[in-house]
Amino acid sequence: MARLKMIMFYCFFLLFILITHSASAATDTIFPNQTLKDGGTIVSAAETFELGFFSFKDSPFRYLGIWYKKISPVTVVWVANRDVRLLDASSMLKLNNDGNLQLLSVSNTLVWSSPSSINLATNSTPVAQLLDTGNLVIRDDISGNIIWQSFDNPGDTWLPGMKIGVNHIKGINLTLTSWRASDNPLPGSYTVLMNINGYPQLYNMKDGSPFQRIGYWNGLGFSGMLGLGPSNFYTFESVLNLDETSYIFTLRNASYITRMLLNHHGSFDQLVWNPDRESWDLYTRLIKYECDYYNVCGPYGNCTILKAPPCACFEGFEPLLPEEWSAAKWSNGCKRRISLTPEKGHKFMMLSNLKLPDSQNSLFNSSVSLEECKNLCANNDSCTAYANSTNNSGGGGGCLMWSGELMDIRQAPQGDDSGQDIYIKMARDKKKPYLKVILLTISAGVILSFALILYSWRKTNPNNKGTPLANNDHKQDSDLPFFSLNEVVKATSNFSIDNKIGQGGFGAVYKGVLEGGEVAVKRLSKTSRQGIVEFQNEVICIAKLQHRNLVKLLGCCAEGEEMILIYEYMPNKSLDSFLFDKSLLLDWPQRYHIINGIARGLLYLHQDSRLRIIHRDLKASNILLDSNMNPKISDFGLARMFKEYETEANTNHVVGTLGYISPEYAANGLFSLKSDVFSFGVLVLEIVSGKKSRGFSNPNQHDNLLGHAWRLYNEAKPLELVDAALQDSCTASEALQSIHVGLSCVQQHPDDRPSMSSVVHMLGGEGSLQPPKQPGFFTEMTKPKVHSSLIMPQFPISINKITITELDAR
Ligand SMILES: *[C@@H]1O[C@H](CO)[C@@H](O)[C@H](O)[C@H]1NC(C)=O
Ligand SMILES: *[C@@H]1O[C@H](CO)[C@@H](O)[C@H](O)[C@H]1NC(C)=O
Ligand SMILES: *[C@@H]1O[C@H](CO)[C@@H](O)[C@H](O)[C@H]1NC(C)=O
Ligand SMILES: *[C@@H]1O[C@H](CO)[C@@H](O)[C@H](O)[C@H]1NC(C)=O
Ligand SMILES: *[C@@H]1O[C@H](CO)[C@@H](O)[C@H](O)[C@H]1NC(C)=O
Ligand SMILES: *[C@@H]1O[C@H](CO)[C@@H](O)[C@H](O)[C@H]1NC(C)=O
Numbered sequence: 001m002a003r004l005k006m007i008m009f010y011c012f013f014l015l016f017i018l019i020t021h022s023a024s025a026a027t028d029t030i031f032p033n034q035t036l037k038d039g040g041t042i043v044s045a046a047e048t049f050e051l052g053f054f055s056f057k058d059s060p061f062r063y064l065g066i067w068y069k070k071i072s073p074v075t076v077v078w079v080a081n082r083d084v085r086l087l088d089a090s091s092m093l094k095l096n097n098d099g100n101l102q103l104l105s106v107s108n109t110l111v112w113s114s115p116s117s118i119n120l121a122t123n124s125t126p127v128a129q130l131l132d133t134g135n136l137v138i139r140d141d142i143s144g145n146i147i148w149q150s151f152d153n154p155g156d157t158w159l160p161g162m163k164i165g166v167n168h169i170k171g172i173n174l175t176l177t178s179w180r181a182s183d184n185p186l187p188g189s190y191t192v193l194m195n196i197n198g199y200p201q202l203y204n205m206k207d208g209s210p211f212q213r214i215g216y217w218n219g220l221g222f223s224g225m226l227g228l229g230p231s232n233f234y235t236f237e238s239v240l241n242l243d244e245t246s247y248i249f250t251l252r253n254a255s256y257i258t259r260m261l262l263n264h265h266g267s268f269d270q271l272v273w274n275p276d277r278e279s280w281d282l283y284t285r286l287i288k289y290e291c292d293y294y295n296v297c298g299p300y301g302n303c304t305i306l307k308a309p310p311c312a313c314f315e316g317f318e319p320l321l322p323e324e325w326s327a328a329k330w331s332n333g334c335k336r337r338i339s340l341t342p343e344k345g346h347k348f349m350m351l352s353n354l355k356l357p358d359s360q361n362s363l364f365n366s367s368v369s370l371e372e373c374k375n376l377c378a379n380n381d382s383c384t385a386y387a388n389s390t391n392n393s394g395g396g397g398g399c400l401m402w403s404g405e406l407m408d409i410r411q412a413p414q415g416d417d418s419g420q421d422i423y424i425k426m427a428r429d430k431k432k433p434y435l436k437v438i439l440l441t442i443s444a445g446v447i448l449s450f451a452l453i454l455y456s457w458r459k460t461n462p463n464n465k466g467t468p469l470a471n472n473d474h475k476q477d478s479d480l481p482f483f484s485l486n487e488v489v490k491a492t493s494n495f496s497i498d499n500k501i502g503q504g505g506f507g508a509v510y511k512g513v514l515e516g517g518e519v520a521v522k523r524l525s526k527t528s529r530q531g532i533v534e535f536q537n538e539v540i541c542i543a544k545l546q547h548r549n550l551v552k553l554l555g556c557c558a559e560g561e562e563m564i565l566i567y568e569y570m571p572n573k574s575l576d577s578f579l580f581d582k583s584l585l586l587d588w589p590q591r592y593h594i595i596n597g598i599a600r601g602l603l604y605l606h607q608d609s610r611l612r613i614i615h616r617d618l619k620a621s622n623i624l625l626d627s628n629m630n631p632k633i634s635d636f637g638l639a640r641m642f643k644e645y646e647t648e649a650n651t652n653h654v655v656g657t658l659g660y661i662s663p664e665y666a667a668n669g670l671f672s673l674k675s676d677v678f679s680f681g682v683l684v685l686e687i688v689s690g691k692k693s694r695g696f697s698n699p700n701q702h703d704n705l706l707g708h709a710w711r712l713y714n715e716a717k718p719l720e721l722v723d724a725a726l727q728d729s730c731t732a733s734e735a736l737q738s739i740h741v742g743l744s745c746v747q748q749h750p751d752d753r754p755s756m757s758s759v760v761h762m763l764g765g766e767g768s769l770q771p772p773k774q775p776g777f778f779t780e781m782t783k784p785k786v787h788s789s790l791i792m793p794q795f796p797i798s799i800n801k802i803t804i805t806e807l808d809a810r
């Protein structure tokens with residue numbers, strides 16, 4: 001219990017920030033030679049913000065910071081001494097005669113100070129004041145000039161009225177820097193900054209490399225970015241002039257309380273205070289989809305949100321490295337099918353509704369029209385594309401021209417018109433000049449016809465006949481290699497027991513070496529399955545399912561009785577070994593990443609692939625992890641190959657794994673997409689809790705994992721479900737969201753469970769979360785004797801009437 005409390009504290013540390021209030025009357029200013037001692041605070045005029053000393057729960061260290069005066073849990077928006085923490089509560093803040101604030105420790109050591117000022121006129125008096133915007137300013141009291149302000153030294157929070165960008169006059173960069181952890185304001189890995197090369201744009205950098213390109217504000221929104229679009233309560237403005245290049249974020253109605261936070265996981269969130277619920281609601285999260293990361297699809301790659309796979313090449317382009325590309329490595333992007341050469345004429349291809357490419361290599365002139373822009377681009381060999389104005393609020397009229405490769409392009413989703421049009425320079429087709437040559441020179445024509453005859457002769461006499469299995473039509477419409485049984489036998493040392501790495505429901509799995517690479521070989525069991533031709537058709541279909549969260553099928557073999565599938569080899573273990581073996585701990589960001597990955601893989605199987613596959617045996621041991629801990633669903637599509645599972649209605653033979661199968665499936669053999677959703681929900685609760693659904697026991701209560709989660713949820717302490725080992729890395733909002741999604745997925749009635757597309761949306765922080773109803777298999781009061789954790793109180797059917805085949809792999 002104590003450990004669980006610790007987790008809750010880490011998740012909600014802000015609740016527990018300790019502030020020692022002074023009883024004295026509030027003032028918003030500090031005058032020279034005055035000191036603010038630890039324990040004292042100053043409060044802005046309308047009591048919006050407060051400045052003083054605070055520490056995090058269970059920590060003796062003190063920080064000087066600014067927080068919302070009237071909001072509880074205490075929310076700190078700025079910290080002065082981020083790098084050096086104060087060791088005790090005997091420090092003080094002092095404004096000296098030169099107009100700089102100094103934070104001094106008990107031994108008078110300078111811990112932090114505002115930059116010393118050269119702007120102060122002789123005989124003027126400086127004064128420090130905390131404004132109602134949350135800005136701490138030092139003014140020359142006579143001229144009123146601002147000498148320094150905390151808004152020029154941003155932390156991890158972007159408040160309304162604050163600028164992010166570059167101030168060329170002062171020579172300062174206004175950037176946001178994340179904290180190291182939610183209770184450690186040391187500068188972390190992420191920085192939001194303005195890149196002023198080419199047309200200025202905002203980036204979120206991770207350790208100095210682009211993590212996400214937020215892009216440019218075009219007057220109506222950030223080009224192609226969802227979420228940060230026009231809003232009825234805030235607006236962005238760009239200030240682009242010789243003095244500064246910056247964006248300012250302002251409220252349309254000052255009665256709203258909102259802030260943008262670059263959190264320590266790199267997520268850049270807009271949060272809005274909800275006074276009724278007394279909590280910060282997530283209004284927008286900038287990273288939600290694969291395509292939100294920087295340059296996922298490489299140069300000239302078209303990244304499409306919620307499409308699987310997300311990357312494609314634009315028309316007229318092809319993958320630079322086709323093999324890598326088909327193996328879901330997209331970072332090298334696409335190249336032109338016909339390269340641009342200076343001599344040839346050009347045409348421009350218009351692409352619509354895109355997040356415009358990275359503008360680091362671009363030129364901008366706001367007084368050039370679109371027509372002129374086209375001419376400028378056509379006549380400049382280094383120009384590769386141009387676009388209409390980026391300033392929609394100015395009614396267009398600008399010209400943006402790119403040189404070099406076009407990076408980080410994204411298709412705005414359908415129904416979202418935040419994207420913009422771009423014109424890409426393309427080489428003209430070669431056909432026309434080619435025909436001219438034929439007409440002009442007879443000899444060339446003769447050579448050409450000869451070549452054509454040669455070509456058609458070769459086409460009708462292919463010299464490679466292939467293996468007997470490979471030469472049927474399938475080979476043409478799939479790139480899936482067929483291997484001979486001989487090759488597979490050799491690869492696995494004749495299915496040697498030493499090479500066996502697992503036993504799944506559909507057969508044994510062996511490690512092997514084929515064509516120099518490691519592979520996993522699945523030898524399908526011989527019972528109850530279809531014939532060779534159907535097998536091949538099925539395999540070819542499944543081979544076309546490609547998604548980064550599905551294990552990749554590399555080839556197959558079908559000879560005689562043998563039907564064998566060859567998959568990519570996953571050096572890391574399956575999820576169950578990581579989850580339930582305490583020596584291989586997954587931290588919270590990894591777990592959250594895994595939950596999201598499985599959801600996307602399953603969404604693809606259910607909805608986005610052309611086959612609509614119900615997995616039917618989703619469980620931790622069927623989730624494999626690659627070397628980067630990306631989850632990959634395995635064994636998908638196998639149920640389709642086995643004849644007796646073909647009908648979509650009742651079967652009297654239930655396939656699945658105890659602890660994961662849905663009540664309607666276990667009881668009546670009814671399965672649907674929603675049975676997979678149920679298994680997914682169980683998996684989510686297992687990932688969050690680090691506990692097995694099957695064999696879960698709680699000494700105090702007689703409930704199973706689902707019941708336990710449900711009980712905690714109803715007792716309003718859902719976070720107690722979180723694995724005690726996650727105390728350092730847990731993000732409460734994500735954990736809560738996952739628990740909520742998990743419980744929604746395991747609801748007893750299939751119709752109540754969300755579809756996988758709503759699950760993906762909910763995990764992305766979108767859509768409303770309905771309170772879940774009671775899960776299936778919940779009211780378990782006694783330990784079951786025969787069938788372990790499987791109890792169906794809502795289905796008064798004798799368990800003996802159905803056959804439960806346990807398919808517990810590995
Ligand atoms: C602050 O103290 C210094 C030295 O103690 C003194 O010279 C100065 O006049 C004081 N300033 C104010 C504004 O009181
Ligand atoms: C501002 O950022 C630019 C680019 O990252 C860097 O070259 C420059 O030194 C920075 N200036 C300051 C004052 O930090
Ligand atoms: C601002 O919002 C408050 C509360 O929603 C509303 O009462 C007020 O009329 C709004 N003010 C303006 C100027 O829109
Ligand atoms: C990008 O890919 C998506 C999905 O394949 C497609 O609908 C869209 O038309 C493509 N965009 C362009 C500009 O080619
Ligand atoms: C922008 O275009 C106008 C009109 O063509 C030209 O006079 C001006 O010099 C250009 N500005 C820049 C910065 O190139
Ligand atoms: C052509 O474009 C490049 C890069 O965008 C630029 O540096 C160069 O000045 C342009 N040349 C002319 C003649 O406009």
Ligand SMILES: *[C@@H]1O[C@H](CO)[C@@H](O)[C@H](O)[C@H]1NC(C)=O
Nearest residue numbers: 219238240366391393394395
């Ligand atoms: C966009 O157009 C508006 C209206 O013409 C203008 O005030 C603003 O400065 C322009 N912004 C940029 C970045 O050109």
Ligand SMILES: *[C@@H]1O[C@H](CO)[C@@H](O)[C@H](O)[C@H]1NC(C)=O
Nearest residue numbers: 370388389395396397398421
């Ligand atoms: C480009 O901007 C002009 C306004 O200058 C507008 O009329 C036109 O529709 C825009 N064209 C495209 C393709 O967005």
